[in-house]
Amino acid sequence: MGDREAILTNLGKAGKKSRLPLPPAPMPALTYDALWEIFATKLEALGGRIGNLQDLEVILSRPHVLDVESATRLGRKSGGADVWAAEVGVTTVDLAIAETATLMLSTGPGRPRLASLTPTLHVALVPKERIVATMSEAFTQLTDRTTVLITGPSRTADIEGILVRGVHGPGDVLVIPV
Amino acid sequence: MKIPSVEKFSRDLATETVESVRSASVAKVDARSNALKIAFDDLEGARTQAAQIKDYVLDNLPNLLPQLELKCRLNGIEVHWAKNASSARKTILEICKAAAPEGGSIVKAKSMATEEIHLNKHLIKNGYEVVETDLGEYVVQIDDDTPSHIVTPIIHKNRKQVAKSFEREGLGPYTEVPSELAMQARHHLREKFREAKIGISGVNFAVAESGRIVLVENEGNNRLSTTAPDVHIAVMGLEKVLPSETDLPLFLRLLAGSATGQQMTTYIHMISGPRRKDEMDGPKEVHLVILDNGRSKVLNGPYKEILRCIRCGACLNVCPVYRQASGHAYNNVYSGPLGAVLGPALEGVEKLPDLAKASTLCGSCEEVCPVKIPIPRMLLQLREEANRKGLVKEMIPWSMFSVGSTSGFRWRLGLKMLPLAPIAKHPAKSGWEEFKDLPTKEGRDFRKWWNGRS
Numbered sequence: 001m002g003d004r005e006a007i008l009t010n011l012g013k014a015g016k017k018s019r020l021p022l023p024p025a026p027m028p029a030l031t032y033d034a035l036w037e038i039f040a041t042k043l044e045a046l047g048g049r050i051g052n053l054q055d056l057e058v059i060l061s062r063p064h065v066l067d068v069e070s071a072t073r074l075g076r077k078s079g080g081a082d083v084w085a086a087e088v089g090v091t092t093v094d095l096a097i098a099e100t101a102t103l104m105l106s107t108g109p110g111r112p113r114l115a116s117l118t119p120t121l122h123v124a125l126v127p128k129e130r131i132v133a134t135m136s137e138a139f140t141q142l143t144d145r146t147t148v149l150i151t152g153p154s155r156t157a158d159i160e161g162i163l164v165r166g167v168h169g170p171g172d173v174l175v176i177p178v
Numbered sequence: 179m180k181i182p183s184v185e186k187f188s189r190d191l192a193t194e195t196v197e198s199v200r201s202a203s204v205a206k207v208d209a210r211s212n213a214l215k216i217a218f219d220d221l222e223g224a225r226t227q228a229a230q231i232k233d234y235v236l237d238n239l240p241n242l243l244p245q246l247e248l249k250c251r252l253n254g255i256e257v258h259w260a261k262n263a264s265s266a267r268k269t270i271l272e273i274c275k276a277a278a279p280e281g282g283s284i285v286k287a288k289s290m291a292t293e294e295i296h297l298n299k300h301l302i303k304n305g306y307e308v309v310e311t312d313l314g315e316y317v318v319q320i321d322d323d324t325p326s327h328i329v330t331p332i333i334h335k336n337r338k339q340v341a342k343s344f345e346r347e348g349l350g351p352y353t354e355v356p357s358e359l360a361m362q363a364r365h366h367l368r369e370k371f372r373e374a375k376i377g378i379s380g381v382n383f384a385v386a387e388s389g390r391i392v393l394v395e396n397e398g399n400n401r402l403s404t405t406a407p408d409v410h411i412a413v414m415g416l417e418k419v420l421p422s423e424t425d426l427p428l429f430l431r432l433l434a435g436s437a438t439g440q441q442m443t444t445y446i447h448m449i450s451g452p453r454r455k456d457e458m459d460g461p462k463e464v465h466l467v468i469l470d471n472g473r474s475k476v477l478n479g480p481y482k483e484i485l486r487c488i489r490c491g492a493c494l495n496v497c498p499v500y501r502q503a504s505g506h507a508y509n510n511v512y513s514g515p516l517g518a519v520l521g522p523a524l525e526g527v528e529k530l531p532d533l534a535k536a537s538t539l540c541g542s543c544e545e546v547c548p549v550k551i552p553i554p555r556m557l558l559q560l561r562e563e564a565n566r567k568g569l570v571k572e573m574i575p576w577s578m579f580s581v582g583s584t585s586g587f588r589w590r591l592g593l594k595m596l597p598l599a600p601i602a603k604h605p606a607k608s609g610w611e612e613f614k615d616l617p618t619k620e621g622r623d624f625r626k627w628w629n630g631r632s
């Protein structure tokens with residue numbers, strides 16, 4: 001008997017117990033401005049930053065910027081640094097989630113998985129209206145692609161519980177509503 | 179060699195170590211309750227909901243696991259089943275040999291399941307260099323130590339010890355600044371991520387309806403380990419499946435708050451399979467190893483609810499025995515109240531008859547558990563089982579708690595006498611002092627629990 005059959009035999013029959021439905025998650029009716037304000041407050045508390053298009057211009061003029069399509073879409077020249085050498089990674093995210101200052105970023109053409117991870121600075125462009133209030137709301141818009149939720153800079157507290165940012169991922173996260 | 183019992187181990191522990199563990203635990207308990215208060219209007223309701231979903235999962239694994247398998251395959255994830263540790267090791271080694279027949283580096287993200295099956299040793303014996311990439315786990319590995327906490331593995335070490343180890347390994351000049359130490363690790367491990375052909379991780383959740391593997395972390399090493407190499411192997415205890423994607427927000431928030439006092443963990447990696455044709459990076463192969471290793475047996479026994487566990491570590495942080503003894507005392511991959519139940523449940527009470535004694539039954543662990551596991555009740559059952567099987571011979575010093583707790587009167591007496599008890603001469607008595615306020619502070623009142631228990 002293979003392992004699969006052995007395990008399923010040991011597990012026996014499924015119970016009939018039904019599950020409780022998840023409680024309704026009311027979506028607060030907030031304006032985009034209000035949502036962005038919540039997002040910004042939470043992000044800054046985590047050590048991230050909110051920026052604007054001028055910040056983006058300055059950043060794109062730096063060397064070692066990895067940007068496959070994000071800035072190009074905004075009509076700007078984009079860099080193509082090697083993902084391991086890049087100091088900055090620019091991405092366009094699917095969604096911003098206000099309640100936790102979380103970015104939802106799916107992979108796909110022109111959206112390398114490592115662009116938001118290997119550089120020391122991650123610049124996330126978020127179309128202004130792509131912000132939702134809650135995590136539950138965001139999950140209704142999940143695609144079937146590999147997706148990462150990013151909440152603030154990379155961190156560790158492994159050494160004496162002291163917070164250190166940027167241990168393996170970006171220590172600096174700049175979110176620009178566009 | 180005779181393995182020392184929890185109490186013996188605890189007596190021999192350096193004061194410094196006890197102090198590290200204790201102060202870190204206290205800090206984490208505070209952070210936890212603040213974060214959860216902000217995250218949930220109705221924390222009690224959320225915990226009940228999470229426990230109920232987990233019970234549903236435990237009752238429906240015969241349907242959910244094949245559904246997960248099917249959906250994963252449709253996503254291009256190869257699924258393997260392993261009934262025990264040796265079978266899992268064999269399967270994983272075969273995948274490694276196919277991917278990198280000449281050996282080479284394997285980058286590893288922190289995973290309790292791989293610790294449980296003692297995977298690293300096996301792969302190293304077969305010619306691979308296995309590199310733990312979580313900062314704490316990396317320190318554990320270069321020091322040839324073992325993790326003392328399931329979430330924060332080097333809770334027992336201070337920065338000087340880490341600094342010495344890094345200097346010894348040639349990571350950079352001696353420094354006691356934590357951020358500089360972290361950067362030394364970052365630079366050193368970057369090279370490993372670039373060259374490794376294989377990355378190995380655990381699994382926090384796997385979603386049956388979508389065939390998606392969910393990994394939760396703060397550092398980014400887990401994402402790197404599961405993105406940069408050509409082959410990703412994820413090892414999952416079979417109880418980790420969740421029915422639906424919409425269940426995730428509840429569990430993610432409970433886990434972040436309970437484990438590290440965060441609203442949300444920095445990275446939630448939801449893997450829908452290997453790199454697709456239109457993608458520029460990501461692994462070319464993703465393997466999911468579904469591990470039983472005693473779990474199906476636990477499911478059909480009295481300790482079933484321990485399989486609700488989402489490995490948040492909250493019960494360790496709050497436990498007076500864990501704080502005093504540290505994780506190493508449990509002599510098991512899983513320590514603290516969780517380990518005192520899961521260890522014997524998986525391996526048999528015959529192998530670990532002492533662990534159930536390593537508790538004061540104060541009830542704090544159940545009180546903080548995000549999935550409401552009745553740990554004190556199960557510890558009592560384990561004691562009964564050990565007694566019945568004649569496995570426990572002596573009930574002395576440390577065990578004044580376990581003796582006391584078999585009778586309400588003696589327990590009350592024990593609590594009253596505690597500040598005067600001989601323990602006061604203990605060199606590390608600061609840790610013990612917490613016994614005094616525990617039952618009222620974080621834990622439910624023990625006597626109430628005791629009276630309502632039948």
Ligand code: SF4
Pocket residue numbers: 436486487488489490491492493494516543546547548549550551
């Ligand atoms: S038993 Fe509960 S509190 Fe302890 S680690 Fe598991 S989920 Fe967390």
